[in-house]
Amino acid sequence: MNDTDQSSAVLKSLAAYLALRREAVLSAWRRAVDADPDLTTASTITRAQFVDHIPAVLDAFEWRLSAQNPSDRAQAHEEQTESAAEHGLHRWQQGYNQPEAMREWSHLHLCLLQELEDYQALNAGLDPAVMQFARRELVRLCSDGVCASAERYAQLQQSEAASRLKELEFALAQLKTLEQERAEGWREAAHDLRGRAHVIANAFAVLMRGGVSEQNRTKFSEMLRQGVQSLNKLLTDLMDQARLEAGHERRDITHFDVASLLKEFCDVNRPLAAERNLFLIAKGPTPLMVDGDSGKIQRIVQNLVLNALNVTEQGGVKVTWEAGENERRPQWALCVQDTGPGFKRVSATPLARVLKRATVEAHDAEQRNVSPSSPSLQAGAAPTLASQSSPPAQLPGGEGIGLSIVKRLCELLDASIELESSEGEGTTFRVIFPRRYGDSAGRP
Numbered sequence: 001m002n003d004t005d006q007s008s009a010v011l012k013s014l015a016a017y018l019a020l021r022r023e024a025v026l027s028a029w030r031r032a033v034d035a036d037p038d039l040t041t042a043s044t045i046t047r048a049q050f051v052d053h054i055p056a057v058l059d060a061f062e063w064r065l066s067a068q069n070p071s072d073r074a075q076a077h078e079e080q081t082e083s084a085a086e087h088g089l090h091r092w093q094q095g096y097n098q099p100e101a102m103r104e105w106s107h108l109h110l111c112l113l114q115e116l117e118d119y120q121a122l123n124a125g126l127d128p129a130v131m132q133f134a135r136r137e138l139v140r141l142c143s144d145g146v147c148a149s150a151e152r153y154a155q156l157q158q159s160e161a162a163s164r165l166k167e168l169e170f171a172l173a174q175l176k177t178l179e180q181e182r183a184e185g186w187r188e189a190a191h192d193l194r195g196r197a198h199v200i201a202n203a204f205a206v207l208m209r210g211g212v213s214e215q216n217r218t219k220f221s222e223m224l225r226q227g228v229q230s231l232n233k234l235l236t237d238l239m240d241q242a243r244l245e246a247g248h249e250r251r252d253i254t255h256f257d258v259a260s261l262l263k264e265f266c267d268v269n270r271p272l273a274a275e276r277n278l279f280l281i282a283k284g285p286t287p288l289m290v291d292g293d294s295g296k297i298q299r300i301v302q303n304l305v306l307n308a309l310n311v312t313e314q315g316g317v318k319v320t321w322e323a324g325e326n327e328r329r330p331q332w333a334l335c336v337q338d339t340g341p342g343f344k345r346v347s348a349t350p351l352a353r354v355l356k357r358a359t360v361e362a363h364d365a366e367q368r369n370v371s372p373s374s375p376s377l378q379a380g381a382a383p384t385l386a387s388q389s390s391p392p393a394q395l396p397g398g399e400g401i402g403l404s405i406v407k408r409l410c411e412l413l414d415a416s417i418e419l420e421s422s423e424g425e426g427t428t429f430r431v432i433f434p435r436r437y438g439d440s441a442g443r444p
Contacts, residue, residue: 008068010130015062017119018112022058025111026051032107039103041096052090054108056083061141065134080141081148088149089156098153102146109142251293251412253437258297258332259288259321265301266319273309279316280305288323290332290435296409297433301334303406304429308338315339315426323435330435337428342421406431 018025030050033042042050060080067073091101116138120131266282273280301319308317317338324331406429410417414434421427 007127007130007133008066010126011134012066014116014119014130014134015066018058018062018065018115021115022055025058025115026054028111028114029054029104029108032111033104036103036107039100041094041100042104045094049090049094053083053087057087057141057145061137064137077140077144081144084145084148085152087145088152091149092153092156098150101149101153105142105146105149108145109138112138112141251296251437253291253293255289255291256294257287258290258292258294259284259286261294261298262301262319262321262334265298265305269305269309273316276309276312278309278312278314279318280309281316281318282320283318284321285323288321288332290433291437292433292435293413296413297334300406300409300431301336303403304336304431307403308336308340308427312338312340312426324432332433332435334431334433335428337426339426342423342425342427 030042030047033039033050057080060076060083064073064076064080067076088101091104096104113135116131116134120126262284263282263286266280270280305317305319315338317336320335320337322333324333407417409415410431414437416432418430418432419427420430
């Protein structure tokens with residue numbers, strides 16, 4: 001047997017020895033890492049997670065030691081590098097920082113070096129050149145592992161930085177959009193205020209003229225009363241919205257029967273629906289005991305129901321409630337369903353679309369019913385109404401603001417709001433409330 005064959009046989013024997021000692025090497029490596037005071041992350045993961053791709057790295061190392069030709073060694077080196085890179089990826093995902101991953105490689109290097117020394121001690125008379133080659137390959141193993149892990153870490157850091165940049169850009173874009181929407185909302189509110197003030201001023205001007213018939217005087221007096229009521233409601237809503245946006249509202253959690261609250265609300269407002277020839281139905285299990293802020297829940301249902309009545313011309317509004325079945329997260333649901341015109345399906349966020357559409361519809365209704373520039377209210381014109389029939393019962397305006405308040409109140413109460421609507425088929429608002437809160441005093 002020539003020297004080359006002898007060296008190959010020794011290296012194969014060494015590779016077989018290392019394969020037999022695999023578990024001992026991995027156990028020694030784990031102990032060394034656990035004993036290192038600068039390495040703490042390893043203690044939080046399982047042994048399988050700790051070992052990770054290292055067995056594949058060692059397989060490639062042993063193959064490289066026993067390989068007979070350069071192509072096999074090159075392939076073994078490639079697999080070894082790929083496995084080391086995957087190990088670096090997993091260490092990143094497990095929460096390691098880069099220095100920790102590098103120190104682990106140094107401990108693995110020392111454990112494998114100890115195995116080479118033990119093998120040499122057990123086999124006296126080995127050719128020093130063979131063991132020198134084995135040590136060189138071990139150094140290559142650990143240096144490649146460190147480099148592959150460091151390169152993967154750098155790639156991941158770049159990807160994470162790029163991702164954070166995109167998130168920041170998206171957040172800035174959202175903030176800009178939110179500012180624009182907020183400015184638009186206040187602009188619409190100012191428009192609402194001006195419109196109602198004009199209606200009140202013009203109705204008052206007509207009443208102050210002489211020669212107004214008693215019938216028209218009665219109608220314009222009612223118009224004036226409704227305008228003042230609507231203006232008062234709008235101002236109250238604006239104050240509520242301002243308090244919510246400023247974070248001045250706080251939830252007051254108590255234990256109460258929400259079914260009784262909802263039923264009573266519908267009973268009180270059913271005559272208002274009847275004036276418009278609409279139904280108002282309340283349906284749900286009784287009692288339904290929940291933890292929540294009863295005042296804010298009533299404000300939510302009030303805004304949803306009054307808005308629904310205001311846009312519905314035929315049919316009516318149905319208010320339902322039910323308890324959720326999720327025992328781990330107890331919830332209850334409120335639904336307000338109308339038979340109104342509904343909304344077109346477009347790509348905009350549903351609730352944002354509703355806020356915009358509701359505001360536009362409020363303005364349109366205002367212009368249809370009483371326009372400040374209409375001939376009937378101009379100086380010198382006869383004080384007549386567009387329609388000689390009695391006007392339908394008017395609900396307080398400001399629909400867009402009302403829905404915005406609903407959204408803010410839902411956020412305050414940790415509730416989610418969903419919308420189902422299609423043009424010509426009505427709209428359903430569904431609000432999901434928790435049945436328990438962490439700040440529920442005295443509740444389990």
